[in-house]
Amino acid sequence: MIIVCPHCQSNRIVTKDTAKKTCGLLGVVGGAAGGTTGVLRGAEIGADVGKMAGPFGMTVGMIGGAILAALIGGATGAVAGAQLGEVIDDTILDNYQCLDCDYVFSQKLS
Secondary structure: OOOOOOOOOOOOEEEOOHHHHHHHHHHHHHHHHHOHHHHHHHHHHHHHHHHHHHHHHHHHHHHHHHHHHHHHHHHHHHHHHHHHHHHHHHHOOOOEEEOOOOOEEOOOOO
């Protein structure tokens, strides 16, 4: 579907995606912070795996497991936040901007 500017009829349109970017960022932070239980469990699993290599392996495994769990939590939060933001952009905010006349509008108007 080609979106045209309702003001000047140009097809040079960009999406601003303000809510998608904001909610995605908040999702990363929230997912990483909310994954505290996952981080602790990841550190525990990493330490168990690293036991074979002695104390150094246990430490490296623990750190690696904690980092991996935080990354997974952050990625999950980012995806959920971006999806929520996309819904907000499409239904509430004026998400489209014309590059020719700078008119800002929502898809509902076009």
